[in-house]
Amino acid sequence: EVYFNNLAKQKPKEVMEKNGSNHKLRVCVATCNRADYSKLAPIMFGIKADPQFFELDVVVLGSHLIDDYGNTYRMIEQDDFDIHTRLHTIVRGEDEAAMVESVGLALVKLPDVLNRLKPDIVIVHGDRFDALALATSAALMNIRILHIEGGEVSGTIDDSIRHAITKLAHYHVCCTRSAEQHLIAMCEDHDRILLAGCPSYDKLLSAKNKDYMSIISTWLGEDVKTRDYIVALQHPVTTDIKHSIKMFELTLDALISFNKRTLVLFPNVDAGNKEMVRVMRKKGIEHHPNFRAVKHVPFDQFIQLVAHAGCMIGNSSCGVREVGAFGTPVINLGTRQTGRETGENVLHVRDADTQDKILHALQLQFGKQYPCSKIYGDGNAVPRILKFLKSIDLKEPLQKKFCFPPVKDNISQDIDHILETQSALAVDLGGTNLRVAIVSMKGEIVKKYTQLNPKTYEDRLELILKMCVEAASEAVNVNCRILGVG
Amino acid sequence: EVYFNNLAKQKPKEVMEKNGSNHKLRVCVATCNRADYSKLAPIMFGIKADPQFFELDVVVLGSHLIDDYGNTYRMIEQDDFDIHTRLHTIVRGEDEAAMVESVGLALVKLPDVLNRLKPDIVIVHGDRFDALALATSAALMNIRILHIEGGEVSGTIDDSIRHAITKLAHYHVCCTRSAEQHLIAMCEDHDRILLAGCPSYDKLLSAKNKDYMSIISTWLGEDVKTRDYIVALQHPVTTDIKHSIKMFELTLDALISFNKRTLVLFPNVDAGNKEMVRVMRKKGIEHHPNFRAVKHVPFDQFIQLVAHAGCMIGNSSCGVREVGAFGTPVINLGTRQTGRETGENVLHVRDADTQDKILHALQLQFGKQYPCSKIYGDGNAVPRILKFLKSIDLKEPLQKKFCFPPVKDNISQDIDHILETQSALAVDLGGTNLRVAIVSMKGEIVKKYTQLNPKTYEDRLELILKMCVEAASEAVNVNCRILGVG
Amino acid sequence: EVYFNNLAKQKPKEVMEKNGSNHKLRVCVATCNRADYSKLAPIMFGIKADPQFFELDVVVLGSHLIDDYGNTYRMIEQDDFDIHTRLHTIVRGEDEAAMVESVGLALVKLPDVLNRLKPDIVIVHGDRFDALALATSAALMNIRILHIEGGEVSGTIDDSIRHAITKLAHYHVCCTRSAEQHLIAMCEDHDRILLAGCPSYDKLLSAKNKDYMSIISTWLGEDVKTRDYIVALQHPVTTDIKHSIKMFELTLDALISFNKRTLVLFPNVDAGNKEMVRVMRKKGIEHHPNFRAVKHVPFDQFIQLVAHAGCMIGNSSCGVREVGAFGTPVINLGTRQTGRETGENVLHVRDADTQDKILHALQLQFGKQYPCSKIYGDGNAVPRILKFLKSIDLKEPLQKKFCFPPVKDNISQDIDHILETQSALAVDLGGTNLRVAIVSMKGEIVKKYTQLNPKTYEDRLELILKMCVEAASEAVNVNCRILGVG
Amino acid sequence: EVYFNNLAKQKPKEVMEKNGSNHKLRVCVATCNRADYSKLAPIMFGIKADPQFFELDVVVLGSHLIDDYGNTYRMIEQDDFDIHTRLHTIVRGEDEAAMVESVGLALVKLPDVLNRLKPDIVIVHGDRFDALALATSAALMNIRILHIEGGEVSGTIDDSIRHAITKLAHYHVCCTRSAEQHLIAMCEDHDRILLAGCPSYDKLLSAKNKDYMSIISTWLGEDVKTRDYIVALQHPVTTDIKHSIKMFELTLDALISFNKRTLVLFPNVDAGNKEMVRVMRKKGIEHHPNFRAVKHVPFDQFIQLVAHAGCMIGNSSCGVREVGAFGTPVINLGTRQTGRETGENVLHVRDADTQDKILHALQLQFGKQYPCSKIYGDGNAVPRILKFLKSIDLKEPLQKKFCFPPVKDNISQDIDHILETQSALAVDLGGTNLRVAIVSMKGEIVKKYTQLNPKTYEDRLELILKMCVEAASEAVNVNCRILGVG
Structure with missing residues (x-):
């Protein structure tokens, strides 16, 4: 914990007074899918628990509202948050063009919402196209943006989006020391960067003692033991769809050979996902006795499943990020997470071009137990973020400063x-x-x-x-x- | 000129062979308004002149197609370029919300165009919302982006947009040494940055000897002499619309008092422009004998007008960039260009809060002659850019590398x-x-x-x-x- | 007045009980421009005045929010209605394509609004593209539609739109006996058609005694007498833009020759309007001593202006509809209102192909006084409409019945x-x-x-x-x- | 066949000369889904076969491009048509709001396409929301519209859409005598209505002699005999989604009890379809030995399957329209086709509220053979339509005439x-x-x-x-x- 910085520049109350004695900070949290919600939910709970200081508006868009992706907006309702607005923003087509058009659709619709809500700050998470739409609309409408999880590197198109969002955002909450260094390297203002750790770790690390056996039985069957099953979660790689489908095929073959009880989650909504589902069907995964194929596992149950798995395999960011906290072995396939910081529990199969190679990796990793990693957080991210939010002075100019290294003096005059x-x-x-x-x-x-x-x-x-x-x-x-x- | 780097890493012909023997580089240039066209046109002429190597597709969108902004797409037709597609992308409303929605509209429409054109590379200029739409769609559709004029700093929301585009773009052509340093500082790949100078300077510097007196007569009247008139060009500042309107009012008052023949250009399409036009009407500018108010001056004539003006006043980037090449005195008002590099010909009136202050600046600057500045270019940008384009190897992976400073080794294994x-x-x-x-x-x-x-x-x-x-x-x-x- | 039917099928209270004892009828009125607002406002006032029975939500879109068209949403604010939502729905481009895209933009945005408001009924007026968007979204979302002013015939593309809206609407309030007959002829359900007269006539006919001289002085000058000035209001005809511009040019020439004080209103936002404004500029109308060119006159003042004009000229529906109530002579140019019912005060110049012909019409009409016409209403439309609204039984199925003439029995069985x-x-x-x-x-x-x-x-x-x-x-x-x- | 009118008003060649000696008729056919393609394809083949007179452009949008609906654009490619443009137009959300937004998306995109193609006429089919978008954009852009299958009555929201399209369309090709009478009743111009019969009947009736047994084996299994299997095709009813899902559940129960080999097609993309798929899953249809569940059957094979089925059940328009041609017994469930003309082969179960009732209907209908019906066509629709297209005189004014019954003379003058x-x-x-x-x-x-x-x-x-x-x-x-x- 030593490395998490102490943010105490301003006492929140003073700021509140500065911002006008009775004014609460109107925070708009916009969530697009189950993945970002798992990071945003802990912050939302924190904001809701401090009604003296905050007003919370929740906007739901993207794949939350899509049946094929589990209608995950219901998670938010179950967590008892009022959803202010639901926006359909996904254009069908399952290719890159549809992705761009979906950003467009969101941008056409968001201004009306932001004009109605008039938030002091919008919280945006991550590096997906929906997040880019949120950041673009808020930035152009002169609304402050707090970006969660900037500065990381994954080695895909997500990098470009993530860093572009960084450039649009006014405040940055990052998860790792490297991410913080990257943000500074990209000339973001150090004063507006908070190294908080990943908010999902707060839940992760506080959730360790639950009765997990019933969860495992529910999702994998009565007879399955801890450390004796696999969790597989593989998404399409939008910059090389063909290859990522081939890789998925090899992975399924390897898993079939490896012959262990395996929970397979359906891929996310990115371009290419339909072909991946087709591969699953072709391999008979949905009816194979060793496999259980599901669209969505509630996050707190998912935690327990990966915490006690013999191995997690795939290319999900969850594998290289969250799972390290439990020391569960992870096999990371392909380049989707290239460059992400990971604990020693991760074995990369970057060039996953043969079934044998993947099988070999399974043999190496399955059943191991690594030491727990705190690279991505120490479980105290949310309190840090709330304090950071409280320290925001709305009277400070909205205009971003970029901290470029000094260049020679201007020769013009004033x-x-x-x-x-x-x-x-x-x-x-x-x-x-x-x-x-x-x-x-x-x-x-x-x-x-x-x-x-x-x-x-x-x-x-x-x-x-x-x-x-x-x-x-x-x-x-x-x-x-x-x-x-x- | 010493400082312009020599780009000779690859011989173009080899690249062409690499890219497939008969394959020409399909370049899509998308232009949104008269300002970006003034930078893109010289490049477009260059591309068109080399049909053995290039195929050019021109896409026109944004305010080019708006009557109120002079239907400037006609400039492109007059320059004899085939316009492949014209897209209405501007949502009416003249506020920030409309700006965001306009980005959205462009994103909804662009994928169809890009899918049809299938360009190898899209050339995008500058820092306006339309350019962000172009960069977003190309980046998400895995199309290479060459961004012109990145790395600069103006001190407005444009900075966020410009740097966000930088993060989405694969190749960067920048205009000044500082811009290049900023791009490197933001961790862009040095190998993909070209310091070329501003393409508009090519035209600027080759255009010096023209017969300019008839142009001046046409736009300012028969009796006007060189160095004895003013060119005023002020745009709304979208992050502080109210203040920028007030400033415009003071400027017009100062210009009326200063009592010199003045050419006033209408502001661009940004939020706030309608109020500024109203201020012009209120002050009777359109019917004042000293003033000529126009929507659009063809770029080559505009060059001559500012080259021989007694002074240019306003907050246009043109003032702090192009005009320096002629040593014409410039008064830069407000913060819109804060941070831009300028020659010594620029006098800033950052806090333009009284008519007197602006008047005083006019008195100081009017009629002076400064040495010409080459900060923004030496007139050879276009050949450099063409060479750079030819050196692009389409077989190189599309995935961007970001050159972050080294961090400690990963502890995971492969x-x-x-x-x-x-x-x-x-x-x-x-x-x-x-x-x-x-x-x-x-x-x-x-x-x-x-x-x-x-x-x-x-x-x-x-x-x-x-x-x-x-x-x-x-x-x-x-x-x-x-x-x-x- | 004999011909206005007495609608007394159901006592409103019973309906209210049927609809659930405490349920008020949630009425959403959507207004797009000053023209439709002049018809909708009287109804809105009526709805607002009966809060026991109605809940009113006002949605503003279209050209109301455009500066060039007078930002007429402010009229609604001045009338003290709460505007629930303002939607930018106009795509710039001033051609037919932009009109279609504007319908599209409205359709992308309206569902979110309707989902939030959940109105029992949406009131839509007229025959413009915005109204088509409103009707389409409500119909497809299974929301009842009351259409005002269906069944009329103007002889332009508006006819297609108006009748298409009729097909989507569930209830019809029409203004003339002929319109009612047309609706019945087109197989709409007679039980759902109300011949109420035009709501604007309620205001028109109750406004007759006002002090009008000061209004005339304000808009036309101190020295102008009643019956001694002209009001000109000409819009582009979207199916033949070129011709309608030519016609406008001839009209202005004729008005200049006719040499009477003339109030010219700017054309509406339809495709072609920019060229018409350009014609005005070319003819110097804005600075001609006999002319006053204005964007917008408040409706109640406009009434007084046309009521006491020597003549109204143009192709506005107002000329052939409202003005008849005062017996003011009208010259209707071109085909835009072809087929509209008119009083004898209207002189058509269908083929307005020479200046002389228009001049001749001015000579014939100027200064005459015709008997007042009640074709378009008797001043009691609003009470009829409110009663009709109250009679709507929400438990009746939403599915429209079309009253086709009987065809032979089906040979299938049940x-x-x-x-x-x-x-x-x-x-x-x-x-x-x-x-x-x-x-x-x-x-x-x-x-x-x-x-x-x-x-x-x-x-x-x-x-x-x-x-x-x-x-x-x-x-x-x-x-x-x-x-x-x- | 007696009742099909002979259209011979103009000799095509004359028209071609009128339209300009070398000008071919540019026909744009826009197709949105497999259903409309089955009607449009025969016309498209006809147009393509006459290149001297016609130029064909094909635009594909809507659910053709959606993986979940079988990517049916591939049918068009297999039929060897060049697809000029593919537009993603479906917004995800599977509710009415998404449907409206999808219309909006299409309207935002279509003008660019129509501006590029500049067709003389657009052919639009049917009554779905995508068709409304096509008709709206063409009508507002002053492009002639030929509407196929207007005038019919189904008793759902489709009626409103279909009749609205009728009002926007300039030419009407209808399939039945009643439809023709309805169009005339709705005051469409008799001269622009062609009673041609349904184009799909041309293929239907010419396809009778094929070797159908292998097709039946392929889709239903080796051992299945003619007249001894069922084809089920049920779609959601968007005006009453809940009830239509309940009805689907009862239908599946009845089919399970009835215990015959059954081919179940997945429902179309309308709001509610996801719940229906869920019902299928819940009932285990996909793995039940008696059932085969498929997304798409090529139209020519589908014809053979229904032609030889023991019974067709569901609420598809195909059941009440096409199937009659073969005398196959049909059970039509619910109100979706209410009002459609049918042959005596159709047994309606309008109030499908018990499993028993549906079962009873199956018992009554299964295995019967009715006489073939020609209500919907005699197999010669396409030649009639081509002749009608050729007779279109492009010099005739675009403005629609509506044939209202005469009203008293106008009292205004010209x-x-x-x-x-x-x-x-x-x-x-x-x-x-x-x-x-x-x-x-x-x-x-x-x-x-x-x-x-x-x-x-x-x-x-x-x-x-x-x-x-x-x-x-x-x-x-x-x-x-x-x-x-x-």
């Missing part, structure tokens, strides 16, 4: 600088006349005021003050500085 | 590494038996093959080869390396 | 009909046996029950009842009717 | 009528003077020309001609008619 240094008020007290003048820096007299010098000191002072007041008021018009009286 | 080092083929030639074995790195024998040693050397060799072939074929299945024969 | 008539229960009480049978209509015995006849009457009755119960229960399974006991 | 009858040229040859005058119809002299009568007849004639020419040229300016010389 009028304020010129005016300030251009002229001065000069006062000459002596002689027969009192003289006050506005003098430019180059010594030229801009304006002169001359009066006969009165006799008495009192009169003289009175007059000189009057002249100075007059001159000063005029000098102000040309932005001069009064340098003194000589 | 199956290929394990398998490679795990085992070897050991051959024992001596004694009564010939023995061949697959031996693990730790010395354990994985598999053994034993045969009686034949009498004759020929037989022996034949047998040993046969055994090796057999063992090797099995060894391959477990990915072992054949270490040699002992 | 199972219920077959089953009902197929079989009967026959009971034979006499002899040694008690016999109960299920008998088909053709006399065949389907099933027989036989028992020895008991001795005592009590036993006999008991047994026969038992047998009947048994047989009946089986007969029910085959849907037979019990015919009696023989 | 300037042309006034001018024509207002004045005449009067010539008086006698006396000392030659007099020519323009005389109004009321006898007033508008303008007089007088000259001394020359002496000689030749001079007199010359002068009178000169005067007439002068007067006539002026008379033309006031639109007078020259009545003759008296």
